[in-house]
Amino acid sequence: MKTLTGTGVSEGLALGRIVWYGKSAPDGAALTDFDSARKIAAEEFEKRAAGCGSPETAALYESYLLMLEDPDLEDGVRKKTSAGADPAAAVRETGEELAAVLLALEDEYMRARAEDVRSVSRRLSDIMCGKTFAITDFDAPIILAAPDLTPADTVGLDAGSIAGVLLAGGSANGHTAILAQLMGIPAVIGLGNSLGPGLDGLSCAVDGKTGAVTLEPDSAFEASFRAEMKMAGLRKDALKQFASRPAETSRGQRIKVMCNIGSAADAEAAAGSGCDGIGLFRTEFLYLDPEGLPGEEKQFEAYKKALQLMEGKEVIIRTCDIGSDKKADHLQLPAEENPALGLRGIRLSLAREEMFLTQLRALLRASVFGRLSVMFPMITSLDEFKRAKALWKTAMDRLSRENVPFDAGVPLGAMIETPAAAIISGELAGEADFFSIGTNDLTQYTLAADRQSPDVAALFDPGHPAVKKLIEMTARAAAERGIPVGICGNSAADPELLEFYINAGIGELSVSPGRALSLKRDICSL
Numbered sequence: 001m002k003t004l005t006g007t008g009v010s011e012g013l014a015l016g017r018i019v020w021y022g023k024s025a026p027d028g029a030a031l032t033d034f035d036s037a038r039k040i041a042a043e044e045f046e047k048r049a050a051g052c053g054s055p056e057t058a059a060l061y062e063s064y065l066l067m068l069e070d071p072d073l074e075d076g077v078r079k080k081t082s083a084g085a086d087p088a089a090a091v092r093e094t095g096e097e098l099a100a101v102l103l104a105l106e107d108e109y110m111r112a113r114a115e116d117v118r119s120v121s122r123r124l125s126d127i128m129c130g131k132t133f134a135i136t137d138f139d140a141p142i143i144l145a146a147p148d149l150t151p152a153d154t155v156g157l158d159a160g161s162i163a164g165v166l167l168a169g170g171s172a173n174g175h176t177a178i179l180a181q182l183m184g185i186p187a188v189i190g191l192g193n194s195l196g197p198g199l200d201g202l203s204c205a206v207d208g209k210t211g212a213v214t215l216e217p218d219s220a221f222e223a224s225f226r227a228e229m230k231m232a233g234l235r236k237d238a239l240k241q242f243a244s245r246p247a248e249t250s251r252g253q254r255i256k257v258m259c260n261i262g263s264a265a266d267a268e269a270a271a272g273s274g275c276d277g278i279g280l281f282r283t284e285f286l287y288l289d290p291e292g293l294p295g296e297e298k299q300f301e302a303y304k305k306a307l308q309l310m311e312g313k314e315v316i317i318r319t320c321d322i323g324s325d326k327k328a329d330h331l332q333l334p335a336e337e338n339p340a341l342g343l344r345g346i347r348l349s350l351a352r353e354e355m356f357l358t359q360l361r362a363l364l365r366a367s368v369f370g371r372l373s374v375m376f377p378m379i380t381s382l383d384e385f386k387r388a389k390a391l392w393k394t395a396m397d398r399l400s401r402e403n404v405p406f407d408a409g410v411p412l413g414a415m416i417e418t419p420a421a422a423i424i425s426g427e428l429a430g431e432a433d434f435f436s437i438g439t440n441d442l443t444q445y446t447l448a449a450d451r452q453s454p455d456v457a458a459l460f461d462p463g464h465p466a467v468k469k470l471i472e473m474t475a476r477a478a479a480e481r482g483i484p485v486g487i488c489g490n491s492a493a494d495p496e497l498l499e500f501y502i503n504a505g506i507g508e509l510s511v512s513p514g515r516a517l518s519l520k521r522d523i524c525s526l
């Protein structure tokens, strides 16, 4: 029995066997040869085609199977490896070259295949480097351990098959931790070199709150851990009494407790959580899907499903916030020195109008299926907000001309997650129907503390007086105009900041579905 200690970033207890997901060769070189990797990939694609339940997705995986046999891919790889290249790098490079050829073609359909070629070659090289399974392949719950995971890696991760997540690196405020919280999967990060391929197959107990990871627990430890898990279950059951109660302080202040979600499937957990609605649907996770950019239809279905599941409760959907740590390879964004200060959120949407209009059309079409509100991320100026609103109008005009029904009165909100937006919140309140404060980014930008960096984690403090002043400023501006203001960053679930938020005039707090009832309890006991 041995205990490792990291940082707990997603509460909960888990017991299971470790599966190591990562490059196991010390230098990242290939471990599996090209032909074996093709066999593994073929089995994976066949399994996915059979199990996906959608003819379009099945067709996509069938096309991937054909690409595995592409003689140009094989030639390129063999030539590069005989010239001394590492086989995994040879596969990646050949994939990029073939994709570039497709991108140069006139035919739009062929150009669109470039991304598929990239997906196939990336999957092959991952397999060659030791990622021999897809992250979603498990039937029995496992403890997934990895050097680090990007948000794109974690999309599709299923709470039913992953009992816990352990990372050597990672950051408490990054989106991988946020995804684990949304799915209610206990997670411990920052375990450093003590986590490695040698732990594969070991049994372990994970405490996502304290960050303690106990390897090969002895029977006494396991028995007491199971008892603790049972107690946690009972505490959770006791919270159920708050599901049907409004969250109201003893002074009679009614606070809306909303849920954050990252997919339409998460809306199911939210719908059963006793919350007052969805305070933040992070739509960018749809864009990180390895299958490529989501079209209008796929987005429409996702938004419609979330609205229907919430049965008339408000659902605030945020337009795509790609960029920074959320990288979508198929968008081919330029590499940036400081991606958190670069082309992300509304900046990217305004730079790619047609992609943005596709999302706005899908949202408008879905608006007739429930109570939709829409908000724009990373606002730093009034002009950005007005331009986003103008494109919303363009999308409405186009749909009207096509006789497609939509709700013309969807409230449009601004996320206040940059100091600039908080400082001009008075002007923004004249244009926006509501505010939602993103304290993750607001803290990062106010304190100049990268939310991704473990080295400055101690500086990242949502309770810092400067962040609090900006929140008070925003809440005052909202009150003067009579528009609602909520908080949807992680600190919305922080019991130590709760009283401050309520006194500042925050009327809505949006948290992961697993935290909604404990937040209601905390509000009721204020």
Ligand code: PEP
Binding pocket: 178, 280, 282, 321, 417, 437, 438, 439, 440, 441, 442, 488, 489, 490
């Ligand atoms: C935030 O910044 O607080 C927020 C809610 O958005 P995200 O965490 O997705 O950047």
Ligand code: MG
Binding pocket: 377, 417, 438, 440, 441
């Ligand atoms: Mg943000």
